[in-house]
Amino acid sequence: MQIDFLGMQAFLSIVENGGFQPAAVQLNLSxxxxxxxxxxxxxxxxxRLIARTTRELTLTDAGxxxxxxxxxxxxxxxxxxDTLRQHRSSAPQWLTFACLPTLATSHIPNVLKRFATVYPxxxxxxxDNSIAEIAELVDSESAAFGISVNAPTRFNLAIERFTQEPFALVCPLGHRLLEREVVRWDDLIDETLVRISLHAGNSTTIDDALGNRRMQYRWGYExxxxxxxxxxxxxxxxxxxxxxLAATSYPGVVALPLVEPQITRxxxxxxxPETLLVPAATALCxxxxxxIGNRLTAFNAWQRPASTDKAHA
Structure with missing residues (x-):
């Protein structure tokens, strides 16, 4: 489906300026x-979006x-x-990269502290953007590299996988499932689950892995x-x-391995393609x-925190 941006721009200008003639002046058109x-x-x-008469202009219900x-x-x-234009003017002064929000929020700051000791x-x-936005930023040279998922894009980019990240069940402290070292999807049949909307991408991964089984669960919130x-x-x-990795640093919750099926990204x-990063960008990447590898190793060797044991005492 093609999006008529010029038509939408004209529609908005007509409404905000009160007519066709002032809109034409604003957009420098006839x-x-x-x-x-x-x-x-x-x-x-x-x-019809606009009802036109000789004396007035009004919007239809659709308008x-x-x-x-x-x-x-x-x-x-x-x-x-405006943001991209300003970024272009200052880009040579910055080392710029793009990253998935689930990785950026808690893990990247510690990496940047280490990076600053080497490149002060x-x-x-x-x-911190979506998969599609990361690809666009890299393709447009607004970002030197991206940390994303191994997924096809509409751009000719070099995508190189480096690890598998498992999905995990996030429970509050004191929950009965924390008595287990591993949780199965069948254990969640009677639980209320919080779903993250499809635009984030991870929900699609979960839905694809579960297939028709996803209808068995009670998704109480989104x-x-x-x-x-x-x-x-x-x-x-x-x-x-x-x-x-999105859950391991939040206080008040525990991330548990979730299997049968185990879902990963x-x-x-x-x-x-064929781009050589400057040494600093290579080092940061x-x-x-x-x-990420160290944190995944720690998660895979998961042990319940002492605070969780106390909650069951």
Missing amino acids: QTAISHRIRKLEEGLGV RALLPRVRGAIRELEGSY DIAVRMF TQHTGAAIDFVRAGLGLTVVPC CLATVMR EMIIED
């Missing part, structure tokens, strides 16, 4: 061109429904454009982000399933990979 853009947008959507979405989309695009004069910019889901767990609303570096 009134005929503005009319053509609106007509093309309406034809593409199959609905009123579309307006806030178009306004939000245009404003977000304008903000992204280098400023670092991190984009959030947009992993951190919010873990906050729900900490509040006692339910349990959640996330990549294990493949972590990978993302770079432009290697430090991140090493840190």
Whole structure:
């Protein structure tokens, strides 16, 4: 499906400026061109957006429904454009990389502290973005490299896997399942689970692994982000399933191995093909990979914390 951005821009300008003529002035177009853009947008959507008479201009029901979405989309695009333009002007002063939010929130700061001891004069910019956004940032040279998952993209990028990260069950302290060293999916049939919405990508991985079995579970809550889901767990609303490294540093919860099936995601570096990183970028990338490997080793050798044992005493 093609998105008619020019038509949406014209639609928003007409509404905000109160007519076709002032919109044409704002966009530096002729009134005929503005009319053509609106007509093309309406034809593409199959609905009338603006009711026009000789004396006034009003929005149809479809136009009123579309307006806030178009306004939000245009404003977000304008903000992204300004951000990238400003970044371009200052990019040579920074070492920039992109990383999945579930890895960035708790593990990257410790790596950057170590990196700063070796390269104290280098400023670092991190984009904590989605899989698709990481690929776009690397392809556009806005980021030297990305830490993402081994997934196809629409860009010609070099994706090199470096480890498998298992998903884990996140429980609050004192939960009955903490008596077990390993939890099976069948053990969760009677539990309330917190789901993370599909846009994050991890829910799709879980759904694909479970197949029709996913309908057996009670998904009582849904959030947009992993951190919010873990906050729900900490509040006692339910349990959640996330990549294990996303949960190991949150206070008040414990991440348990979850098997039958064991679900994993493949972590990978993302770079432009045949690109040689500067030494500092190579060092940072290697430090991140090493840190992730060490933390996965610690999780796989999991032992219940002493605080958890006390909760059962």
